Amino acid sequence: MSSAAGAVEFLREFVKSPTTTAAVGPSSRYLARDMVAPIPATGDPVVVELGPGTGAFTEAIQRRLGGRGRHLAVELNQRWAESLSARYPEVETVCADARALPRLLAERGVRADVVVSGLPWAAHAPQDGVPLIRLIADSLTEQGAFTQFAYTWTRWAAPARRQHADLRAVFEETVLSRTVWRNLPPALVYLARRPR
Template identity: 65%
Template sequence: MSGTGARTADSKIFFREFLRSPLVTASAIPSSRQLAEQMIAPIPEHGDPVVVELGPGTGAFTRAIQRRLAGRGRHIAIELNPRLAGVLAERFPEVEVLIGDACTIPELLAERGLSADVVISGLPWAAYQGPLIPAIAEAMAPTGTFTQFTYVWTRWAAPSRRQLAGLRGAFEEVVLSRTIWQNVPPALVYVSRRPRTA
């Protein structure tokens, strides 16, 4: 399938799943290539990092992660939606796709004797109402980095402010990327480094 054809198919899948469960599926359309590149920027260019992807959907970030890893390290994707997980597993057989709640990331990695060097999240606000941020920090290596995007027009909304406060409580450093205007809607990326609980 061509790049344009794949994007059209992804948009249809995303929109259908968003309509079925808007609190579980973060967006009605997949993220842009430019946003994906900003999200994966912390992945080291050398070595064998453990990269965990939360809420991968149809794989907008997955494809970019795989390109960056180029066969190195380990890539685990945790998706709550079984239909999207099935699409992802079929498209990316080299990725370990797990169906489950992102809050179980410490247990899932502990079972495999791993800690995450980079965690990349495409999850919606609703996922952050519980203990997700501390769970992510617990599952990470001491020098790990976590990326999460937010939309420009919602950055100052109460859920986004709570999310940012949670990140600042769980990580030693939280910085905000430049605005990615090519994304629809325009987005920014929170880059959180060095989990406090590691």
Template identity: 55%
Template sequence: MSFLLEFVRDPLTVGAITPSGAALARVATAAVPRTGSPVVVELGPGTGAFTEAIQRRLAGRGLHIAVEVNPRFAQHLGALHPGVDVVTADATDLAAVLARRGISQADVVVSGLPWAAFAEHRQRDVLRAVVAALPPHGVFTTFAYLHSRWLPPARRLLTSLRARFDEVVVSRTEWANVPPALVYYCRRPVTEAP
């Protein structure tokens, strides 16, 4: 499975020329509980860098649903991780994905989506779906590349996160990732946000 080829085919849904590294995956999935039986949703898993880290943290517990819009990535991911419920769907359809499984909310949503490639309305629609899927104790994590953090789409994302969550904590920079990136930990969703 060529990540670069998928980027060339559809750069607005793949968003990067290489998958995220192990160091970024560890930081982005740190909110996944190591106890209990949580429902964890992964948005935009791509080739599975975060998927592996989530599976290690869950250690056979809970439910891990991976929502991937790219059917080639979804098929590849499902073959690599048979214990993960891989769904070919758009992140905005998160409520329907959960409802088909008899679930109304997820404890944690981990995103590998290419936010900087999204138009304003697309960012808004995906964030609405995420907030609607989280209970008051829910956590949402996503990341941003350091080099694009000051570009308008990335600034818009951070502003939107702060409007939709009571707490947004920014991790230290993961210099080992190519390119360097940081993670946003978003807690206590605000359902009345625009």
């Protein structure tokens, strides 16, 4: 899919469902590079991608893995899940809610080494008192890492502050990247390591 076609598809889905799409266009390769940086350069890591959308991070994950490991993509939007599966047959694409992650990994008999999230802040809101980040942390290995991007202008919004507090509560280390100016709109990456 060309970048122009991906942008049009993304905008169409945003207009149909802004609360679940949460972005007006796909992420840049510069943001994707920072999002996938924690994927180990050696070995056979298990990488989970939450909310891959049109595949901006999917492509970067596949490049970083270079044929190694395992890549599971969990996408709620049926059209995007089907498109992603057709474009990346080597990726295990599942059309499901991110909260199904513990079950999906248990069915495969694995834990994640890295979780890369393109989900909107709304997806992280607690359900039955459990924030999504707790489910993600419980799905990671002891040395696991989690990345989540956010647009710079949302950093001080209540959902972003709650998310940052949740990250600090369930991970030993949480780092915020520099602004990725070569993304529209500019964004930053939350990197959390070693779930408690």
